Amino acid sequence: MRITKNEARRRLRERGLRVTAPRLAVLGILANAEGPMSFTQVLDLLGDSDWDQATIYRNLVKLREAGLAPVVSRVDGIDRYALAGDHEDAHRHPHFLCEDCGRVACLKEEIAAALSIDGPWAESIRSAMVQLLGHCPDCLARADA
Structure with a gap:
């Protein structure tokens, strides 16, 4: 599910979150992912950014709490996130x-x-x-x- 930056901004605002560069970057990665992404995979795809790991992790947590990036898989005890669709249960599948x-x-x-x-x-x-x-x-x- 691809989204534009404007769509990402809209989703953040609708959930009461500030629009920040790290949040937009994480949403973009989740939107382009072929499957659920772990925190480590998100970090790898961000590459050499100016943000530290704690910033990215806190943003994933905020996005999860806001319902924008739910944990959809916990295989091997690793939380994996996906971009939420327009419906609450959009990523409810095996x-x-x-x-x-x-x-x-x-x-x-x-x-x-x-x-x-x-x-x-x-x-x-x-x-x-x-x-x-x-x-x-x-x-x-x-x-x-």
Whole structure:
């Protein structure tokens, strides 16, 4: 989900946050990400910036608290963030962690639909964080080669 700087500014203001360069940079990284991003991955993509690690971490926390960058995966105990969509539950789907390369990928909605149930557990299942562990298609292909 790509967003413009103006869209990022609007989202920050709507959530009562000041518009700062580090916040815009972090939102931009999350918007361009193919999957959930850890704090370390965000730092790596920021490269050689003028901001220290604590500043970036505090901004991730502020964005999470404001609902703009929820933690959507905690595979291996590492918080991974994603840019929130326009709907509160926009990133509620299973994630897959590759045991070989460490990639965390968003899985298709069909998998989430298969987990849909009715009854007393329905709301718990809808709000649960589902994470699968295994070998991604790329790593499987390399192992077969």
